[in-house]
Amino acid sequence: MTSLKSPHCPWLVEIDGEDLVVRNIIATCFGGAHDSGDNGETESGVMNDGRNPDLFGCALPIRSIEAATVLSPLAFKGPHIPWETLVRVWREATGEGNSITVRLIDNGPDVLHYPTHALDLTEAAAAHFRRDIPRDRLANEFEEPGFSYRILGAAPYALGKVI
Amino acid sequence: MIYFADSTITFTGPARLDRALTFVEDMPKGAAVLIGDGSQVKMKKSVTCGEFRVADIEEVQAAARAARPRSQKHDHTIVTPPPFSADSQE
Numbered sequence: 001m002t003s004l005k006s007p008h009c010p011w012l013v014e015i016d017g018e019d020l021v022v023r024n025i026i027a028t029c030f031g032g033a034h035d036s037g038d039n040g041e042t043e044s045g046v047m048n049d050g051r052n053p054d055l056f057g058c059a060l061p062i063r064s065i066e067a068a069t070v071l072s073p074l075a076f077k078g079p080h081i082p083w084e085t086l087v088r089v090w091r092e093a094t095g096e097g098n099s100i101t102v103r104l105i106d107n108g109p110d111v112l113h114y115p116t117h118a119l120d121l122t123e124a125a126a127a128h129f130r131r132d133i134p135r136d137r138l139a140n141e142f143e144e145p146g147f148s149y150r151i152l153g154a155a156p157y158a159l160g161k162v163i
Numbered sequence: 164m165i166y167f168a169d170s171t172i173t174f175t176g177p178a179r180l181d182r183a184l185t186f187v188e189d190m191p192k193g194a195a196v197l198i199g200d201g202s203q204v205k206m207k208k209s210v211t212c213g214e215f216r217v218a219d220i221e222e223v224q225a226a227a228r229a230a231r232p233r234s235q236k237h238d239h240t241i242v243t244p245p246p247f248s249a250d251s252q253e
Binding site for chain 2 (some may be wrong): 030043059066067068106107108109110120146
């Protein structure tokens with residue numbers, strides 16, 4: 001299987017058919033009504049400020065022109081993976097069969113300073129995995145290793161086929 | 164979404180300068196780029212396929228004023244060095 005790597009990050013991007021797969025990374029949570037460090041603006045234009053408490057979305061480090069993500073293996077030269085692309089997320093321990101599907105709505109997390117982090121979930125998506133943490137604390141407390149995800153139909157971007 | 168009409172490239176959707184910096188191929192010098200709210204920037208030099216940068220654009224101030232505030236948790240600072248290109252291995 002072909003994989004992509006960056007000397008800065010310990011995780012790889014697997015090219016699996018038309019999809020890209022990232023395994024065993026640390027997931028965190030961003031935005032929502034209770035995140036004091038985020039105003040809810042996203043690069044996709046989707047508001048992640050809690051007005052939609054059921055928003056199943058994520059941020060992935062995909063952009064090669066931003067300092068926080070330029071060293072990510074997902075930051076391909078050329079067009080980035082489009083906003084609203086569907087992403088399956090699961091715990092590696094429970095398998096992809098127990099995944100949820102979220103939409104790509106933002107760029108992040110900051111792999112420049114946190115190279116082991118590769119997935120930021122909205123509050124609703126993080127709550128699916130951590131029902132033991134009150135929702136008003138998820139954005140600041142949720143940080144968990146062992147997450148994996150599949151970016152559906154994104155392989156052509158890695159291979160430079162999309163312009 | 165973007166579409167091409169004559170020498171103008173229009174980006175629809177929320178006005179974000181950094182969004183306007185992607186999905187570009189063979190932009191000639193002087194080409195106009197319209198972003199979602201109608202703000203316009205012009206290319207200062209020709210670029211070929213891929214992403215162009217702030218330094219490649221004239222009249223960037225108008226677009227910057229139109230850009231929405233950035234998220235605080237995700238640092239969206241745009242860099243000017245050449246983009247990283249992921250290595251490929253079998």
